[in-house]
Amino acid sequence: xxxxxxxxxxxxRPDEGxxxxxxxxxxxxxxxxxxxxxxxxxxxxxxxMNILGLLDHTESGDYxxxxxxxxxxxxxxxxxxxxxxxxxxxxxxxxxxRTSAIENVEIPLxxxxxxxxxxxxxxxxxxxxLGDRMKHFPEELSGGQQQRxxxxxxxxxxxxxxxxxxxxxxxxxxxxxxxxxxxxxxNDDGRTIVMITHDENLAKRAQRIxxxxxxxxxxxxxxxxxxxxxxxxx
Amino acid sequence: MNxxxxxxxxxxxxxxYKMRTFFMAIGIIxxxxxxxxxxxxxxxAEQAMMDTVNKTxxxxxxxxxxxxxxxxPRSDGPVTSLKVADFVAxxxxxxxVVLQGAMQWFPGQDIRYQxxxxxxxxxxxxxxxxxxxxxxxxxGEYFTDDEVQSxxxxxxxxxxxxxxxFGEEAPIGKQIQVGSVPLTIKGILELQGIDTxxxxxxxxIHVPVTTLMRRLMNxxxxxxxxxxxxxxxRVEAAAEQINTIMRERHSLADSxxxxxxxxxxxxxxxxxxxxxxxxxxxxxxxxxxxxxxAAIVIANIMLIAVKERVPEIGVRKAVGAExxxxxxxxxxxxxxxxxxxxxxxAGIGIVAAVGYGSVSGVPMVVTIGxxxxxxxxxxxxxxxxxxxxxxxxxxxxxxxxxx
Numbered sequence: 001x002x003x004x005x006x007x008x009x010x011x012x013r014p015d016e017g018x019x020x021x022x023x024x025x026x027x028x029x030x031x032x033x034x035x036x037x038x039x040x041x042x043x044x045x046x047x048x049m050n051i052l053g054l055l056d057h058t059e060s061g062d063y064x065x066x067x068x069x070x071x072x073x074x075x076x077x078x079x080x081x082x083x084x085x086x087x088x089x090x091x092x093x094x095x096x097x098r099t100s101a102i103e104n105v106e107i108p109l110x111x112x113x114x115x116x117x118x119x120x121x122x123x124x125x126x127x128x129x130l131g132d133r134m135k136h137f138p139e140e141l142s143g144g145q146q147q148r149x150x151x152x153x154x155x156x157x158x159x160x161x162x163x164x165x166x167x168x169x170x171x172x173x174x175x176x177x178x179x180x181x182x183x184x185x186x187n188d189d190g191r192t193i194v195m196i197t198h199d200e201n202l203a204k205r206a207q208r209i210x211x212x213x214x215x216x217x218x219x220x221x222x223x224x225x226x227x228x229x230x231x232x233x234x
Numbered sequence: 235m236n237x238x239x240x241x242x243x244x245x246x247x248x249x250x251y252k253m254r255t256f257f258m259a260i261g262i263i264x265x266x267x268x269x270x271x272x273x274x275x276x277x278x279a280e281q282a283m284m285d286t287v288n289k290t291x292x293x294x295x296x297x298x299x300x301x302x303x304x305x306x307p308r309s310d311g312p313v314t315s316l317k318v319a320d321f322v323a324x325x326x327x328x329x330x331v332v333l334q335g336a337m338q339w340f341p342g343q344d345i346r347y348q349x350x351x352x353x354x355x356x357x358x359x360x361x362x363x364x365x366x367x368x369x370x371x372x373x374g375e376y377f378t379d380d381e382v383q384s385x386x387x388x389x390x391x392x393x394x395x396x397x398x399x400f401g402e403e404a405p406i407g408k409q410i411q412v413g414s415v416p417l418t419i420k421g422i423l424e425l426q427g428i429d430t431x432x433x434x435x436x437x438x439i440h441v442p443v444t445t446l447m448r449r450l451m452n453x454x455x456x457x458x459x460x461x462x463x464x465x466x467x468r469v470e471a472a473a474e475q476i477n478t479i480m481r482e483r484h485s486l487a488d489s490x491x492x493x494x495x496x497x498x499x500x501x502x503x504x505x506x507x508x509x510x511x512x513x514x515x516x517x518x519x520x521x522x523x524x525x526x527x528a529a530i531v532i533a534n535i536m537l538i539a540v541k542e543r544v545p546e547i548g549v550r551k552a553v554g555a556e557x558x559x560x561x562x563x564x565x566x567x568x569x570x571x572x573x574x575x576x577x578x579x580a581g582i583g584i585v586a587a588v589g590y591g592s593v594s595g596v597p598m599v600v601t602i603g604x605x606x607x608x609x610x611x612x613x614x615x616x617x618x619x620x621x622x623x624x625x626x627x628x629x630x631x632x633x634x635x636x637x
Contacts, residue, residue, distance in 0.1 A: 050633050056633050076557070079554050094636065098251070107243075108554055110550075111235055111555045111556070
């Protein structure tokens with residue numbers, strides 16, 4: 001699914017030299033994997049997320065997504081790839097206000113050629129358990145429900161990769177747990193999930209945890225999926 | 235890109251943000267309404283004037299008026315060089331002339347009948363007025379050639395003038411008094427209403443042109459006259475002949491300006507359209523100012539909206555919107571609002587024009603042309619106003635927009 005090799009990224013600073021945010025990142029993520037990327041704030045994990053999500057450009061290195069090298073692609077082509085292959089889930093949900101759940105979920109379909117957008121949106125909302133809240137506005141939904149709408153929006157184009165950036169960061173513990181179950185279910189259905197979090201407990205729900213610190217990646221552990229399930233029960 | 239979803243989304247934005255939409259819409263509605271209304275008034279006025287012109291000035295006639303292109307009162311007194319004999323000569327010398335009639339007028343005369351007095355214009359015409367000037371009598375008779383030859387003391391009176399002077403009495407056969415001259419009423423003129431100069435053609439009297447010149451005005455010249463040709467295609471050639479003959483008859487040197495004006499139907503229509511330019515062009519241009527202000531207001535509101543919607547734009551880009559698609563979307567949003575406002579404005583304009591027309595009697599003509607002009611203006615305002623906001627929205631960096 002994802003192959004990164006020698007990825008570097010820096011930001012210019014006014015007085016000092018450029019700030020190296022990512023340093024020679026190397027990571028391979030296979031189809032169907034569930035990977036948590038953990039790290040403290042300022043470690044570069046958001047930048048890595050933006051690069052993984054084709055929202056930001058790299059300075060050097062190779063990034064291959066789904067077998068296709070994305071270095072040097074036009075921004076229009078990158079937009080198309082985001083639409084088809086990646087579903088984003090943000091910490092702040094980023095739902096459109098005064099726009100119903102189903103209308104929010106339809107947004108990615110505005111930019112695709114998929115037919116039957118309405119039916120796709122309904123199916124996505126049913127998949128996240130909100131089949132009975134489709135006409136509700138975000139203002140009328142709980143935080144957990146809003147994030148589910150956002151996940152439905154990420155799923156509606158049927159992407160292979162879900163990128164989640166602190167998806168439970170704005171939720172209470174119970175809603176967070178529910179959401180993690182939903183991610184687990186999506187992964188069980190074969191979707192590749194990359195989740196960024198600073199919460200190591202949440203990260204344990206993933207198969208694999210990668211730590212990022214000061215712009216460098218290190219593999220933390222390979223968690224056995226069955227073990228993770230067990231931990232849930234206990 | 236799914237255009238249907240995009241338009242649905244734009245329409246939704248319009249409905250869900252009613253206050254914002256209202257302020258964006260109001261300028262265009264006012265602009266397009268006034269544009270449609272004023273064009274309706276202009277076109278209506280032009281058509282009414284053209285109708286009158288065509289009714290009184292058929293396409294195979296030429297008017298000859300005394301004075302050098304100067305139709306109103308002159309500081310040096312009236313031009314006295316135009317004579318009845320000029321028209322007789324033109325009838326004999328210009329090709330294709332079938333009729334001619336000279337006329338004179340004497341405005342603002344006190345006309346008396348018993349105790350009643352009414353001020354009106356006295357016109358002197360020849361006996362063939364019905365054929366030459368398209369106006370006959372609705373009752374009684376017009377005066378005859380013999381009566382013109384002998385400068386008889388007879389008159390034909392307009393309906394309104396007759397009603398004012400005679401009240402319930404039958405006017406025909408009665409004697410009225412103009413100054414010291416008694417005139418016998420022979421007939422009542424056909425109704426004609428208000429002419430292009432604003433004069434009430436039903437509030438005047440006609441007498442033989444000779445009677446007016448010799449008995450009432452004591453002059454030997456006429457004010458104007460008309461030549462009727464057998465074919466409209468002869469008008470231009472005849473106008474040139476008239477010029478030549480008249481210059482010769484009035485002994486004008488080549489360097490001298492003419493002391494007459496030759497008015498052909500094409501020229502009269504030109505003059506009428508020019509007179510109408512204020513209504514047809516300048517007033518609608520004022521509506522353009524309203525639309526310009528609307529464009530500035532819309533651009534401002536949209537620029538603020540783009541600022542408010544930065545996260546939305548970030549999400550849209552994250553889920554696959556290309557820069558060009560964001561640009562198109564924001565342009566679409568402004569154009570959807572501006573076109574809808576334009577449709578409202580056009581609707582209100584039609585209702586206002588038709589309503590005003592039926593209440594006031596002012597001729598109002600709403601044309602497809604003025605409606606299209608209004609809607610096109612609305613769309614242009616939308617595109618112009620939306621250009622900068624759309625550019626700003628599409629240029630946002632998604633990483634910053636989502637932060």
